[in-house]
Amino acid sequence: MxxxxxxxxxxxxxxxxxxxxxxxxxxxxxxxxxxxxxxxxxxxxxxxxxxxxxxxxxxxxxxxxxxxxxxxxxxxxxxxxxxxxxxxxxxxxxxxxxxxxxxxxxxxxxxxxxxxxxxxxxxxxxxxxxxxxxxxxxxxxxxxxxxxxxxxxxxxxxxxxxxxxxxxxxxxxxxxxxSLEVDPSLRLYLIETAQKGLAWMRLTADGTAGHGSMLNSDNAVTEIAQAVARIGGHDWPITLTPTVRQFLTEVADAFGIPFDEQDPAPVLDKIGPLVRFVGATLSHTANPTQLDAGYKSNVIPGQATAVVDGRFLPGHEEEFFKTIDSLLGPKVRREFVHHDIALETTFDGALVESMIAALKAEDPTARAVPYCMSxxxxxxxxxxxxxxxxxxxxxxxxxxxxxxxxxxxxxxxxxxxxxxxxxxxxxxxxxxxx
Missing domain, CATH: 3.40.630.10 (Zn peptidases)
Structure with a gap:
């Protein structure tokens, strides 16, 4: 040793x-x-x-x-x-x-x-x-x-x-x-070549403050709740980036199963718990994480806020925010708590070849595949x-x-x-x- x-x-x-x-x-x-x-x-x-x-x-x-x-x-x-x-x-x-x-x-x-x-x-x-x-x-x-x-x-x-x-x-x-073990004769080694972008967004709705017992058609809590429900319930379509498509193709080949781009679930089933890393890279995600409004049970507040954790696919940032803005509604505005880029590089070049060679020298069953992390x-x-x-x-x-x-x-x-x-x-x- x-x-x-x-x-x-x-x-x-x-x-x-x-x-x-x-x-x-x-x-x-x-x-x-x-x-x-x-x-x-x-x-x-x-x-x-x-x-x-x-x-x-x-x-x-x-x-x-x-x-x-x-x-x-x-x-x-x-x-x-x-x-x-x-x-x-x-x-x-x-x-x-x-x-x-x-x-x-x-x-x-x-x-x-x-x-x-x-x-x-x-x-x-x-x-x-x-x-x-x-x-x-x-x-x-x-x-x-x-x-x-x-x-x-x-x-x-x-x-x-x-x-x-x-x-x-x-x-x-x-x-x-x-590594991800396929069988005793084959291990896939997942090399990260892409990362989703990050958008932590604070949503704010302004309304008319008033007594909780009165009619109010300009309720900030209602507006923010509806926006959060629309975003949290949105069904983002599957969008396969080059890295994700290559990863799914490689996994399907390793396990000897077909790969249908419209239904990748059978391939994802083969990677077991690692789906936590990979499953969220097939689409954008936007998860509401915080809500804040009001200070007393009989007072309608003049403002309500929420925070959404958004993650967008490499190359699709503009599309992501266009959808988010359409879901907000006219009375809700957004600002960034934190915003970071998405990354994607190709799975080639001398460094990739050297990583593959080093893996195979120590594990002859190794097969390197690129993947995107969420x-x-x-x-x-x-x-x-x-x-x-x-x-x-x-x-x-x-x-x-x-x-x-x-x-x-x-x-x-x-x-x-x-x-x-x-x-x-x-x-x-x-x-x-x-």
Whole structure:
């Protein structure tokens, strides 16, 4: 077993034991303590990274490894150090204990995404100790605040320290590279090449305030309720983007079933719990999440608001908002709480070929397929601000019966130790050979 394989589980557990919960309101502990773990482990092998605090306690760590061929563009490998909060009462284990049990490392961040943070550390430490150089420059970045939009992390770095990413044209990060077992002779590895766009929208209706006992034809609560009902009940049509169409075609072929674009349900049935990741990428979605109006039971308020979580498909943003606006009604206006782009790149090129080769070298049954995720990652920031083409690639060979999708932000989050060891072998091959 290589040094990276030997230590990756311990590194992952060490990072999990640092509570870096991000509540989205600046009330959490921040990422500094986790960043200090990263810096200490890099210092042990003689690496002195850049440490950047975007605000007190909001720590980012960046270092560059020089490649042997300066003519090649650089690659960015990035992971976030923050995690979503965890309610310990709901868990079977302490979510911040980094406990190893039954071949798994348990804890908040085990898959989102301190597993990749640890894999990056383990591979970089091994490369440095052995004096091996990659072909191209590789920028390693452990960043803050991804779980709340990246204002203190990726967005701060691209705005204030773009020089750290000079020459970078491509990146790899979270939510991709994991396996879906078809049978003992074939595993699909899902590489994320697309992400839906995000539109958190606040809806506001103004009306005429008055006494609750009187007639009122200009009721703000009625207007907002009707708009929310129209949006929440809208049946968005299936729209297959190139990535989703290719993914469904590949899955159908792997399982030996036909693929009908008008009825993709039989194909989705084959991917089991991973439908949580993929099912929402066949159409736009718009889910009402908050309502607020009034202050007394017998007073009709003059204003009512709601919040809708909208997610739009790559290449179809204009169509999405045209539909939303038609559903609002004339008395309801919208504004953004948060708005982010959709992404889609093609499943080709030297980096894709290198990812496929690294997977197959460690798992001869591997077959890589592109997919679109319904959420978003820091790849959006690096693309929007620096033009970096991003992929989701955290290579993990998973047990066939593992409900991997439920681990993200879920109770009893955990990752197999042998999946981490597989991951560092693949990552090592990729970074040295690409």
């Amino acid at each position: 290589t040094p990276a394989e030997n230590e990756v589980a311990d590194l992952c557990a060490e990072l999990i034991r640092v509570d870096s919960s991000n509540y989205g309101d600046d009330s959490g502990p921040g990422e500094r303590a986790a960043a200090e773990v990263v810096m200490a482990r890099l210092a042990e092998v003689g690496i002195e990274p850049a440490y950047i605090e975007s605000a007190p306690g909001r720590g980012n760590v960046v270092t560059r490894v020089e490649g042997s061929d300066p003519s090649l563009p650089a690659l960015l490998v990035h992971g976030h150090l923050d995690v979503v909060p965890a309610n310990a009462a709901d868990w079977s284990v302490d979510p911040f204990a980094g406990e190893v049990r039954d071949g798994y490392i348990w804890g908040r961040g085990a898959v989102d995404m301190k597993d990749m943070d640890a894999m990056m550390l383990a591979v970089l430490r091994q490369m440095t100790r052995e004096g091996r150089r990659p072909r191209r420059d590789i920028v390693f970045a452990w960043v803050a605040d991804e779980e709340a939009g990246g204002v203190y992390g990726a967005k701060h770095l691209t705005a204030h320290h773009p020089d750290l990413f000079e020459g970078v044209t491509e990146s790899i990060s979270e939510v991709g590279g994991y 959420g978003g990652t820091d790849n959006k920031t690096f693309f929007a601000d620096l033009g970096v083409r991003g992929f989701g690639f955290v290579p993990l060979r998973l047990p066939g019966d593992m409900d991997f999708a439920s681990m993200f932000h879920g109770v009893d989050e955990r990752v197999p130790v042998d999946a981490l060891q597989f991951g560092v072998r693949v990552l090592d091959r990729l970074l040295l050979n690409y």
